[in-house]
Each structure stands twice: as structure tokens, then as C-alpha cells.
Amino acid sequence: xxxxxxxxxLVTWQALRxxxxxxxxxxxxxxxxxxxxxxxxxxxPTLDRTSIYLIATGAxxxxxxxxxxxALPQTVGEQKTEGSLAYMRSLPVARLSYLVADLTVWLMIVxxxxxxxxxxxxxxxxxxxxxxxxxxxxxxxxxxxxxxVGYAIASLLPYMLTVIITQAIVVFVFxxxxxxxxxxxxxxxxxxxxxMLPIQAMGEVTRGTLAPNEFGLPLGAFLTLAIWCxxxxxxxxxxxxxxx
Amino acid sequence: xxLEIEKLTKxxxxxxxxxxxxxxxxxxxxxxxLLGHNGAxxxxxxxxxxxxxxxxxxxxxxxxxxxxxxxxxxxxxxxxQAQAQVPIDGLTPRQAIDLIGQxxxxxxxxxxxxxxxxxxxxxxxxxxxxxAARLSGGVKRLVAFAMAAVTPGRVVMLDEPTxxxxxxxxxxxxxxxRTLADHGAAVLLVTHNVIEAxxxxxxxxxxxxxxxxxxxxxxxxxxRLGAALRLELVLDPDVLELPASPFGLSAVPVGNRLMVGxxxxxxxxxVAWAESLKAAGSVEEFTLGPATLEDVYVALVGDAGAxxxxxxxVFDASAA
Numbered sequence: 001x002x003x004x005x006x007x008x009x010l011v012t013w014q015a016l017r018x019x020x021x022x023x024x025x026x027x028x029x030x031x032x033x034x035x036x037x038x039x040x041x042x043x044x045p046t047l048d049r050t051s052i053y054l055i056a057t058g059a060x061x062x063x064x065x066x067x068x069x070x071a072l073p074q075t076v077g078e079q080k081t082e083g084s085l086a087y088m089r090s091l092p093v094a095r096l097s098y099l100v101a102d103l104t105v106w107l108m109i110v111x112x113x114x115x116x117x118x119x120x121x122x123x124x125x126x127x128x129x130x131x132x133x134x135x136x137x138x139x140x141x142x143x144x145x146x147x148x149v150g151y152a153i154a155s156l157l158p159y160m161l162t163v164i165i166t167q168a169i170v171v172f173v174f175x176x177x178x179x180x181x182x183x184x185x186x187x188x189x190x191x192x193x194x195x196m197l198p199i200q201a202m203g204e205v206t207r208g209t210l211a212p213n214e215f216g217l218p219l220g221a222f223l224t225l226a227i228w229c230x231x232x233x234x235x236x237x238x239x240x241x242x243x244x
Numbered sequence: 245x246x247l248e249i250e251k252l253t254k255x256x257x258x259x260x261x262x263x264x265x266x267x268x269x270x271x272x273x274x275x276x277x278l279l280g281h282n283g284a285x286x287x288x289x290x291x292x293x294x295x296x297x298x299x300x301x302x303x304x305x306x307x308x309x310x311x312x313x314x315x316x317x318x319x320x321x322x323x324x325q326a327q328a329q330v331p332i333d334g335l336t337p338r339q340a341i342d343l344i345g346q347x348x349x350x351x352x353x354x355x356x357x358x359x360x361x362x363x364x365x366x367x368x369x370x371x372x373x374x375x376a377a378r379l380s381g382g383v384k385r386l387v388a389f390a391m392a393a394v395t396p397g398r399v400v401m402l403d404e405p406t407x408x409x410x411x412x413x414x415x416x417x418x419x420x421x422r423t424l425a426d427h428g429a430a431v432l433l434v435t436h437n438v439i440e441a442x443x444x445x446x447x448x449x450x451x452x453x454x455x456x457x458x459x460x461x462x463x464x465x466x467x468r469l470g471a472a473l474r475l476e477l478v479l480d481p482d483v484l485e486l487p488a489s490p491f492g493l494s495a496v497p498v499g500n501r502l503m504v505g506x507x508x509x510x511x512x513x514x515v516a517w518a519e520s521l522k523a524a525g526s527v528e529e530f531t532l533g534p535a536t537l538e539d540v541y542v543a544l545v546g547d548a549g550a551x552x553x554x555x556x557x558v559f560d561a562s563a564a
Binding site for chain 1: 256294295315319324328331333334339344346
């Protein structure tokens with residue numbers, strides 16, 4: 001019971017700590033989704049059916065990845081620098097409660113943009129998405145994996161390096177990751193790399209559950225995500241529990 | 245003793261030996277001061293007690309229980325005000341104190357009651373519902389203290405609690421520190437402010453380069469100095485050689501001042517000596533007063549970092 005109470009108190013703490021920036025963060029990451037859905041057709045006026053579906057379902061995936069792998073590591077890195085993490089670690093609170101509470105707040109930031117992105121995409125392209133009920137675990141899995149991996153990056157690296165790496169991740173995710181296009185468009189070596197990284201799997205489970213009639217749902221992608229999720233969480237948990 | 249630290253040694257990966265075989269014991273109801281320059285190893289010590297750092301060697305026990313093996317228990321038994329400014333922007337003091345009080349395991353009603361008392365005692369009422377992002381450093385510091393005191397551990401560790409706090413509220417804060425001890429906590433107070441420590445602590449240890457170089461009550465440490473009085477000579481800037489004390493007690497240069505230990509019966513002789521130095525032009529002015537803990541500190545540790553405010557005053561006076 002104490003763990004549950006602590007979880008609630010920590011969610012309140014973390015949400016209040018972010019409250020001055022929370023609306024702005026939510027707005028910016030919603031704009032990610034909307035920007036892709038509304039901006040891609042300007043770049044490519046004629047899009048085939050598959051590309052349209054890829055863009056409409058890829059936008060929410062990009063939004064989740066960008067929050068988890070970019071905004072989160074930068075914020076957590078800042079908290080590390082200002083002593084916020086050390087302070088929380090000095091409290092009689094299970095590391096797990098703290099981590100799960102913080103991840104909850106990050107999910108609260110991510111989810112509205114995902115939902116809005118899906119609806120605006122369907123409306124913009126006039127799509128009739130046959131959304132699978134599996135979309136709920138799929139979106140949670142993608143959001144959780146990206147936040148866990150992002151947390152691990154911030155836990156392991158010094159702040160400045162985190163900022164630099166996350167900037168590189170932005171370019172990599174937007175331009176060279178099979179989220180709004182299929183992996184076979186990539187050069188062979190990059191395709192191989194993406195089979196091991198979690199980003200491609202994030203795209204696959206998002207589009208496979210948002211538009212199951214258009215794309216298959218490779219179960220292997222869930223497994224890949226699960227492995228990365230556990231890895232990210234484990235690394236973060238170990239880094240938080242470590243005494244210097 | 246409630247908190248027992250034995251031969252505590254911390255060597256960082258860089259090879260820096262921040263704590264070197266430190267042994268201390270603090271009892272219930274006691275305010276214990278840990279004094280030392282910046283970098284003397286004070287913060288490293290408290291971070292080990294609260295389980296943020298792992299000792300290289302040595303033991304930490306609270307109520308006889310091993311804290312090195314049980315860092316989780318250490319965090320329950322210790323409440324802690326860190327040296328760094330507490331990161332609470334976005335929260336109001338009321339929210340921050342209440343949440344931390346409950347996270348430390350106390351029921352909400354009790355926490356609210358204690359928060360009200362602390363806010364009144366520290367005169368924080370007008371800022372209670374202001375976002376911490378808009379609070380001054382001193383007020384944030386007091387809020388951080390209240391966060392450590394609202395559901396106090398059996399050991400309360402305060403790392404430089406009065407930094408940035410105005411003189412009036414400092415007094416209020418010291419009163420609350422004493423109240424914590426009166427309610428049975430062992431208070432470990434880390435500071436480099438020797439003057440405040442002298443008035444506030446029951447016992448203290450002076451740390452230098454990671455080692456305890458003196459320990460005892462302020463009175464016992466002053467007695468160790470062997471001088472009941474202190475003659476402070478402001479030297480003429482052109483004087484190259486320090487005057488030799490005729491008393492055979494400590495004579496420590498601090499900036500362009502010389503602090504000379506004087507025995508109780510030596511007051512008349514000391515004034516006469518100082519007058520003669522002044523007449524000879526090697527001393528600009530002098531004061532004679534009771535020896536303080538600061539004199540003990542300066543005698544033991546030297547003047548690096550000590551009396552920075554006075555050193556500045558001297559500089560300003562000569563510049564003018």
C-alpha cells in the first residue's frame with residue numbers, strides 16, 4: 001500500500017514540477033504529429049495509397065519516439081545536473097516507484113498528441129482506419145520503450161553528451177528510420193541495423209494496430225520492443241540504484 | 245550513541261581521498277557540527293550516511309544497525325537537506341513540504357499540522373502558495389529545511405542550511421534545529437560558518453583534507469587553544485616580518501592580520517605590547533577580546549577559506 005501511495009505522491013510531484021512546461025511540451029509534440037500529417041503532402045503532392053497510410057500511422061510513432069528519445073533524455077539530463085535526481089534518491093522511496101511515476105507523467109505528455117495525430121491524419125487523407133483493440137497495448141509499449149531507452153541514455157551519459165546524441169537521434173529518426181516509409185527503401189546495411197534497433201519495431205506495431213487491414217502485425221516487433229523496454233528499464237534502474 | 249561512524253574512508257575513482265578514517269558518534273538530542281573548508285570532505289561524509297555514496301572502507305551505524313549494507317533503511321532513518329539548492333520549481337512551498345512529509349511516511353493530517361507549525365516558526369507564510377521558481381535563494385533554503393524537518397528522521401543531516409538566509413530568519417532556523425534535537429533527533433550540521441556553529445552546536449568536529457583534526461564541545465576546543473583571550477593585530481601593509489608573540493601561544497596570520505592567543509592574566513601586557521607595535525608603525529590598530537571557536541579553527545586549519553568577509557574588509561579599507 002505504501003508503494004502505491006508513494007507512486008501517487010510522486011506522480012503529483014513530477015507533474016507539478018513540470019507543470020510550467022507541461023502544456024508547451026504537449027503542444028510541441030502534438031505539432032510533431034500534425035506537422036508530418038499536414039506537411040508531407042506539401043512536399044509530395046501525389047502520394048500513393050500505401051504512402052498515405054504510412055504517413056498517417058507513422059506520424060504518431062514519430063511523435064512518441066521524439067518525446068522518448070529526445071525531449072525526455074534532455075529533461076532528465078537537466079534534472080541530473082541540477083541535483084534533482086540525487087535529491088529524489090535521498091528519499092525513502094523505492095527506485096521503482098520513482099521511475100514508474102516519472103514514466104507515467106511522460107506517458108501523459110505523449111498520449112494526447114498520439115490520439116490527435118491519428119484523428120487529424122484520418123481526416124486529412126479521408127482514411128477509414130479499422131483500428132485494432134491491440135492499439136492500446138501497442139501504443140503503451142511504444143511509448144514505454146522509447147521513454148525507457150531515453151531514460152537509459154540520460155542515466156548513462158553526461159548531460160552535454162546527452163544533448164548532442166539526442167540531436168543526432170532527431171535526424172536519424174526523421175530521415176533514416178522506417179516510420180513513414182517501409183524498410184526496403186533503405187540501403188541494405190541500414191536495413192540490417194534497423195532490424196536490431198527498436199525504432200522500426202515501433203513503427204510496425206503502431207501501423208499494424210492503427211491500420212491492420214493495410215499492414216500486417218509482425219509479432220516479432222513486439223518481442224523486439226519488449227527486449228529494448230526491459231533493457232532500457234534495467235539500465236536506468238541500475239544507474240539509479242548505484243552508489244558512487 | 246544513535247549515529248556511529250567508524251574509520252569511514254572514501255576514495256573516489258580519481259584517487260582523491262575525500263574521507264580518511266573518520267570516526268564520529270552522535271547521540272539523541274544532540275546537535276553535532278561538522279566544520280571544514282570547502283573540499284574538506286563534509287558533503288562526502290553525509291552523502292555516505294544517506295546512502296548516495298558507498299564507503300570504500302569503514303562502518304556507519306544508526307541505532308546499532310548497519311547502514312552501509314542497508315541504504316534503503318538509511319534513507320528512512322535519515323532526513324537530509326542537501327547542500328545544493330532543492331529542485332522544487334513548479335511546486336509551492338506548501339505542496340513541496342506536504343509531499344515530502346508524506347513520502348517520508350507520515351500521515352497527511354500530521355504532515356499538514358507540522359508544516360503549519362514550521363511555516364509559522366520560520367515566518368514563511370507569505371510565500372507558502374507562491375511557485376518556488378519565483379522565490380529567493382534564502383526562502384528556498386528555508387523551504388528545503390522545512391522539507392527535511394516536516395517528518396524528521398532519527399538522524400537529521402543539514403548541509404549548510406543557512407546559506408543565503410537573512411540574519412533574522414537564521415535565528416528562527418537555529419531555533420528549529422534545536423527543537424529537532426529536543427524532540428530526540430541526532431542533528432548533524434555541516435557548515436563552514438564557524439561563528440554560527442559556536443552558538444548552535446553541542447559538540448563539533450573539524451575536518452581538514454578528509455580527516456578529523458579536532459573534536460569536542462566548543463568550550464573544550466577553546467580550552468585546547470590554551471588562550472582565553474585573542475589579540476587581533478592589523479598589520480601595516482609594508483611590514484615584511486611578523487611580530488613575534490611574547491606569550492608563546494598561537495599566533496596565526498590571516499590576510500594582513502595576526503591573531504595572537506593571550507592568557508587570561510596577560511591582558512595588560514598584551515595591550516602594552518600592541519601599543520608599542522603601533523607606536524613603532526608595524527601595527528595600524530588592534531583589538532583584544534575573548535577567544536572564539538574561530539580562533540581554534542584558524543589555529544588548526546590555517547586561514548585558507550577562513551574569515552573571507554573580514555579579509556575583504558581589510559582589502560576594501562586599504563583600497564580606500
